[in-house]
Amino acid sequence: MLGAMVAWKDVEAAAPEFAARVRRIFDAHKHKTIATIRADGGPRISGIEAEFAGGELTFGSMPGARKGADLHRDPRFALHSPSVDPPEGDPAGWAGDAKIAGRAVPAGEVGGDTEGELFRADVHEVVRTGLDDEATMLVIEIWTPGGGLRRVERA
Template identity: 70%
Template structure:
C-alpha cells in the first residue's frame, strides 16, 4: 500500500504543493465507478492525517457503495480559474488516484465509513513561471516524479 507519507518521502516539495491545493478548499470532487462501470462524480471532503490521505462517506451514500464494490477512485481539488493578467500566480490543480481501503467507521463526526487512500498516481498541473507553458507533473510509486511542459 502506498500512503501519503510515501509520496512525501519520495517527492517532498511536490507533495507539499499538492497538499496545499487540497487543503486550500474544504470541498473536492471524487470519481468512483457505478455497478455498471460508468463513472460517478460526487462532492467530498478529505484530510491528510499522520501520513495518510483519508475521506469518508455517509451511510447509504452511493459513493461509499461504489467504493465497497470497486475501490478505484480519483480525487480532484477545487478548480480555480487563473486571474486574467496574473496567470503566473495561478496555483494550479491537483489530482490523486488510487484504491480506497475501508478503515471502519468515521471516528469523529457523523456516522459513515472511513477510507484511507492506497495511492497509485498524484498529478499537479500548473503554469511555468512566465505563464507561457502548462506544466504537468506526476508521481507514481513505480516511476517516481516526472514532468512535461505543453504550449
C-alpha cells in the same frame, strides 16, 4: 514500493516539494470531487471532503451513500482538488490543480459526531497541473510509486 499499499507519507518521502505543492492545492478549499465506478461500470462524480493527517489521505462516505457502495464494489477512485481560476491579470499566480488516483481501503467508522465510513487512500498516481513561472506553458507533474516524479511541458 510496488505491490505494497502506498500512503500519503510515502509520496511525501519520495517527492517532498511536489507533495507539499499538491497538498497546498487540496487544502486551499474544503470541498473536492471524487470519481468512483458505478455498478454498471459507468463513472460517478460526487462532492467529498478529504483530509491529510498522520501521513494518510482519508475521506469518508455517509451511511447509504452510493459512492461508499461503489468503493466497496470497486475500490478505484480519482480525487480532484478544488478548481479555481487563475488570478485576474496574474496567470502565473495560479497554484494549479491536483489529482490523486488509487484504491480506497476501508478504515472503520468516521470519528466524531458524523456517522459514516472512513477510507484510506492507497495512492497509485498524483498529478499537479499548473503553469511555468512565465505563464507561457502548461506544466504537468506526475508521480507514481514505480516511476517517481516526472514533468511534462506543453506550449
